[in-house]
Amino acid sequence: MNKVAIVKQRLIELLTQAASEAQQLGKLPSVALPEVAVEHPQNPEHGDYASSFPLKLARATGVNPLAIAENMVGLIVSSPEIDTITVAPPGFINFTLKSDWLTRQVDSILVAGDSYGSVDLGRGSRVQLEFVSVNPTGPLHVGHGRGAILGDALANVLTATGYKVEKEYYINDAGSQIDAFYRSLYARYQQCLGIDAEVPTGGYLGGYVTDLAKEIIAETGDRFLALPEPEAVLQLGQLGLDRMIKLIRSDLELLGVTFDVWFSERSLYDKGQYQTAVSLLRQGGYIAEKEGAIWFVSTALGEDKDNVVVRGDGSPTYFASDIAYHYDKFLVRKFDKVINIWGADHQGHVSRMKAVVGALGIAPERLKVIISQLVTLRRGDELVRISKRSGDIITLREVVEEVGTDACRFFFLSRSADSQMDFDLELAKKQSVDNPVYYVQYAHARIASILRLAQQRGIDYGDGDVSLLTTEPELTLIRKMLLLPEIVEIVAHTLEPHHLAYYAQDLATVFHSFYTQCRVVSRDDEILTKARLKLVAAAKLVLAKTLNLMGMTAPEKM
């Protein structure tokens, strides 16, 4: 299915073989072979693939790299995909693919259909992807949207690469922030009913809390006033919490993001994971009591400082929950791999969480944490505050409604998670026509339109002969289409979905260029028309697959 990836792998095999044969023949000193790397040269004159293996080998052996290359080329077995193998100074081996092999891939892509671009790397191993997991104490803002899109796109790619993926949202429904939210809501509730009350210090001041209180009053009246305060805070709070979670869920759905599991923090205490996890750590000698609190002795694992698990007042910290949570992920639910996507403000939490995982006897490599850097929102030059507690916020929902789901997703995926980004609302709107999103989608719609025309004219291109696709624009398009499996592989490996966005643009560019140079549906040449219809249909498939992996729509018309 993944022909190019196989070619790449095949080339690596061939090179390795050639090298060891050269060693056996005494043409090369017997040293341990360095890793064989094969890549796409940026200059097309250097072929489809190139390897600098001889240069690497030269370092290990002290032999002239050109001589190594020459020796190896003579020993490389011929292969049906490969046209020419050449040596280029200072010691590259360049490969060119046979164009008839290339054109045949059009048929292969059409046969593969939706599964084209999928590569089985995971072999069914189970991956949990936990992301967003925002405290349900307020609506989502743009920064959360970034994590949401990142996670969702990664889930798509990992699924396409043979992993069994579960998407999970961790609901922080325990702890002091929830408390503050409950009390804030109660205060607003009282205020709306004419009672003098104040939002406690450290509480949530956003107008949405008042809105929430009003909604609850509209539906259930003032019945919580009759309850004693602690009871009222709790009951009203839980009502508010449920609504908050529903709101978050619907905001995410607007972005096209859904979850398989909504996991409650509180359940970790109800079901005993917390107790078990801590006793495991205690057995390992990682738990100590000092200064009236219970600590995780992370210094024993090379951390800068120890961390409190249970406060002096007996209440567990959020760190305690996370210990239990990761115990549950790995030792109860037994995921092979766990990926957490956190905001930049949680960076400091990464190493101690890895330490916990190690202390629980789990190989720390099984936990991957992706840190997505901050998003700042602005309108032109004006910075927009997005802090939940301070009051005025622009919600993710407002942004999505203003900019559109597909554009939002593409925008978020266009930058690596490592870079901070500015989300300029003015620009996002102003650019909507020139937006790369539309450029890519337009290519897809354009193909759809061509296929519609063909259908109108009653052309059945099922018997199209792809070997007629010999011109440069056609072959360039095919070569680009054949890159998708490699991109998918890279994304699955690096967990960096932004490569998809760049690939999508590249592919669209190559298609548009082909389009202006090659007439597809022509009355003069029915045979060529059929061949090109096949090409275009395959391109449509690849474009759609790429867009779908990003969680975007591939429109037939726009």
Add this chain to the structure above:
RNA sequence: GCGCCUAUAGCUCAGCGGAUAGAGCAUCGGUCUUCGGAACCGAGGGUCGUGGGUUCGAAUCCCUCUAGGCGCGCCA
């Protein structure tokens, strides 16, 4: 002070050990008898933050420094 992230074209960003550093936007100049001009073709524009080092080869790896961001709670 310590940890993490970032610094590449006017702007927003890719590239992260290979052969002449790329894209989009912006600027300038071209392309329409026929499939969607939301398009295509071309041009200009770069001491890859600084200074060292490793290497046959460095934007890419290591160290120094500078600038910006985020952390360093018995908050989450």
